[in-house]
Amino acid sequence: MTITTTPATAPSSAPPAISPPRRRRRTALGSRAAYAYIAPFFVLFAAFSLYPFIYTAWVSMHEVDLSTPNKMTWVGWSNYTKLLHNEFFWNALKNTFTIGIISTVPQLCLALGLAHLLNYKLRGKTFYRVAMLMPYATSIAASTLIFAQLFGRDYGLINWVLSELGFHRVDWVNGHWPSQIAISLIVTWRWTGYNALIYLAGMQAISTDLYEAAVIDGASRWQQFRYVTIPGLRPTILFTIVVSTIGATQLFGEPLLFAGDGTTSGGASHQFQTLGLLMYQQGWTNFHLGQAAATAWTMFLIIVVLVLINTALARGRRSS
Amino acid sequence: MSARRILRAGPVSYTILVVTALISVFPLYWTAVIASHTNNEMARTPPPFWPTGNIFHNLRLAMDQAPLTKALVNSLIVAGCIALGTTLFCTLSGFAFAKLSFRGRRGLLAFTIATMMVPTQLGIIPLFMLVAKLHWVNHLQAVILPTVVSAFGVFFMRQFLSQAVPTELLEAGWVDGASTFRIFRSIVLPIARPAMAVLGMLTFLMAWNDFFWPIVALTTQNPTVQVALAGLGTGYVPQQAVIMAGTLIGTVPVLIVFALLGRHIVGGIMQGAIKG
Numbered sequence: 001m002t003i004t005t006t007p008a009t010a011p012s013s014a015p016p017a018i019s020p021p022r023r024r025r026r027t028a029l030g031s032r033a034a035y036a037y038i039a040p041f042f043v044l045f046a047a048f049s050l051y052p053f054i055y056t057a058w059v060s061m062h063e064v065d066l067s068t069p070n071k072m073t074w075v076g077w078s079n080y081t082k083l084l085h086n087e088f089f090w091n092a093l094k095n096t097f098t099i100g101i102i103s104t105v106p107q108l109c110l111a112l113g114l115a116h117l118l119n120y121k122l123r124g125k126t127f128y129r130v131a132m133l134m135p136y137a138t139s140i141a142a143s144t145l146i147f148a149q150l151f152g153r154d155y156g157l158i159n160w161v162l163s164e165l166g167f168h169r170v171d172w173v174n175g176h177w178p179s180q181i182a183i184s185l186i187v188t189w190r191w192t193g194y195n196a197l198i199y200l201a202g203m204q205a206i207s208t209d210l211y212e213a214a215v216i217d218g219a220s221r222w223q224q225f226r227y228v229t230i231p232g233l234r235p236t237i238l239f240t241i242v243v244s245t246i247g248a249t250q251l252f253g254e255p256l257l258f259a260g261d262g263t264t265s266g267g268a269s270h271q272f273q274t275l276g277l278l279m280y281q282q283g284w285t286n287f288h289l290g291q292a293a294a295t296a297w298t299m300f301l302i303i304v305v306l307v308l309i310n311t312a313l314a315r316g317r318r319s320s
Numbered sequence: 321m322s323a324r325r326i327l328r329a330g331p332v333s334y335t336i337l338v339v340t341a342l343i344s345v346f347p348l349y350w351t352a353v354i355a356s357h358t359n360n361e362m363a364r365t366p367p368p369f370w371p372t373g374n375i376f377h378n379l380r381l382a383m384d385q386a387p388l389t390k391a392l393v394n395s396l397i398v399a400g401c402i403a404l405g406t407t408l409f410c411t412l413s414g415f416a417f418a419k420l421s422f423r424g425r426r427g428l429l430a431f432t433i434a435t436m437m438v439p440t441q442l443g444i445i446p447l448f449m450l451v452a453k454l455h456w457v458n459h460l461q462a463v464i465l466p467t468v469v470s471a472f473g474v475f476f477m478r479q480f481l482s483q484a485v486p487t488e489l490l491e492a493g494w495v496d497g498a499s500t501f502r503i504f505r506s507i508v509l510p511i512a513r514p515a516m517a518v519l520g521m522l523t524f525l526m527a528w529n530d531f532f533w534p535i536v537a538l539t540t541q542n543p544t545v546q547v548a549l550a551g552l553g554t555g556y557v558p559q560q561a562v563i564m565a566g567t568l569i570g571t572v573p574v575l576i577v578f579a580l581l582g583r584h585i586v587g588g589i590m591q592g593a594i595k596g
C-alpha cells in the first residue's frame with residue numbers, strides 16, 4: 001500500500017478523454033543489454049538453487065557418505081526401495097500429513113476471519129496489523145524454544161493454566177497427539193497473521209460495486225461474506241493453500257528443536273518426526289546423503305501431487 | 321465508495337482483534353519473564369508474571385555460554401549482504417522484465433514465476449556437496465551466495481517498475497542518447513527506491529530468520545543467530561532463564577527494527593500478495 005504513491009501510468013481501462021494516437025513503442029528500449037540485467041539473477045539462481053534441486057535426483061541414485069561427499073557410487077533405485085521399506089518413512093509421512101492438516105486448516109480459517117475483521121473501519125488498524133505480524137518476524141528457532149517453555153510438562157505456563165482450570169497436566173513432548181498439536185500451534189502462531197494480511201490484501205482488491213449490488217439485493221453481512229468475499233478471494237485462498245502445503249511438507253525446524261535434546265528422531269517414539277526431519281537424520285545424523293536425496297525427491301513428488309490436487313479441487317469447485 | 325460498504329467494527333470485533341494481538345505478542349513477553357527468574361522461581365504457584373532486573377545477569381550469562389556476539393555480527397553480515405544483493409540484482413532483472421524488450425522475455429518471466437513454487441530447500445544435499453567441494457563449510461559465503469537472489473524479488477520489482485516508471489520518460493532518455501545503464505541509474509533507480517527499501521527489509525528479515533540451510537552449512541564455531549540458538553536450545557544448559565535470555569538477544573534486534581518499520585513491511589507483504 002505504501003509503495004504505490006508514485007504516479008502510475010493510466011490503466012488501460014480508463015483512457016484519458018483526449019488520447020493521442022499511441023502505439024506500443026517498446027522496441028525503442030529493446031536491447032541486447034537486457035541480458036546483462038537479468039544475468040546476475042539467472043546465473044546465481046541456476047548455480048545455487050536450480051542446479052542443486054535437479055541434481056538431487058541424480059544424487060538419489062547414488063551412495064554418498066557425508067564424510068566423503070564427493071565420492072559417489074551408483075546404486076540405481078535402491079535408495080528408493082529402501083525408503084519404501086523403511087517404517088520410519090511411512091511414520092514420517094503420516095506425521096507430516098497430520099501435523100500439516102492440524103496446522104494449516106485452522107490457521108487459514110482463523111486468518112480468513114481475522115482478515116474480515118481487519119477489513120472493517122478500525123481505529124489503530126496499523127497497530128493490529130503490525131502486532132499480528134510479530135510472530136512472523138520471530139524466527140523458527142526462537143519461537144520453538146519459547147513454545148517449548150510454554151509447553152513444559154512440569155513448569156510450563158500452559159500446563160499451569162490447565163491445572164488451575166481443573167484439567168490434568170499434559171505431557172506435550174512425549175504424547176503422540178499432544179506433541180503434534182503443540183508443534184501445529186507453533187506453526188499456527190507464526191503464520192496466521194501473515195496469511196490474514198494476504199487475505200486482507202485480496203479483500204481490498206474486490207470491487208465495492210459487488211458489495212453495493214449485494215446490499216441492493218438485500219444480502220445480509222454473512223451472505224455478502226459468503227457470496228461476494230469468498231468467491232472474490234478464491235485465487236488468493238488457492239495461493240495460500242499451495243504455499244502452506246509446500247511449507248507443511250518441508251516442516252523441519254519446529255520438530256527438530258521441540259525435542260529439546262538435539263536428537264533428530266522427532267521424539268522418543270518418533271511421534272513427531274516429519275519428512276524434513278527424517279531427511280536431515282538420514283543425511284546428517286546417519287551420514288547417508290544418497291538416502292536423504294531420495295527422501296528429498298520423494299517429498300518433491302508429494303508436493304507436486306498435493307498442489308495438483310489442490311488446483312484441481314479449486315477448478316472443480318469453480319465450474320460446479 | 322459507499323458508506324454502507326465500509327462497516328465499522330463493533331465491540332466484538334475489537335475484542336477479538338485485541339485478544340489476537342495479545343496472543344501474538346505474549347510469548348515474547350513471557351520470554352522476558354522466564355529470562356528473569358531461576359527454574360525454582362518459575363516452578364512456584366502461581367508463577368511470577370513480571371520480568372525483573374535479574375534479566376541483565378542472565379543476558380550476560382547467555383552471552384558467555386553461547387557465541388552470541390559472534391552470531392549477531394555474522395547474522396548482520398549475512399542478512400545485510402543478502403538484502404543488498406537481492407535488492408540490487410532483483411531491481412536490475414525487474415527493470416529488464418518490466419521495461420526492456422528482448423528475445424525470450426515472456427518465457428523467462430514465466431519461468432521465474434514458476435520457480436517461486438519450487439521448494440529449492442529440497443536441493444540442500446547437492447548444495448552441501450558443492451559447498452564442501454569449494455571448502456566453504458562453516459564459512460559465511462556458504463549461506464550468503466545461495467540466497468542472494470530470489471524469484472519473488474524479481475517478480476516484486478517487475479510489478480512495481482512496470483507501473484511506476486512511465487515508458488515515455490525512458491524513451492525520452494533513449495532519444496537523448498543516454499545509455500540503458502544511464503537511464504537505469506538516473507531515472508529508474510530514484511523511482512524504484514521505496515520498493516527497494518521494502519524488498520530489502522523483507523529479505524533481511526527472512527535471511528536473519530533462515531534456519532534449515534544455515535544449520536547444515538555452519539556449525540556453532542561460526543554460527544548465525546539461528547544456529548547459535550539451536551545450539552543453546554539443544555545443548556546442556558541447566559537454567560531455562562539462560563536459554564530464554566539468549567533467545568531474547570537473538571530476537572530483539574529484528575523486533576526493534578520491526579516495531580519501527582513494521583508498517584512498511586506490512587505494506588510490502590500486502591503489495592506482494594495482490595499481484596501474486
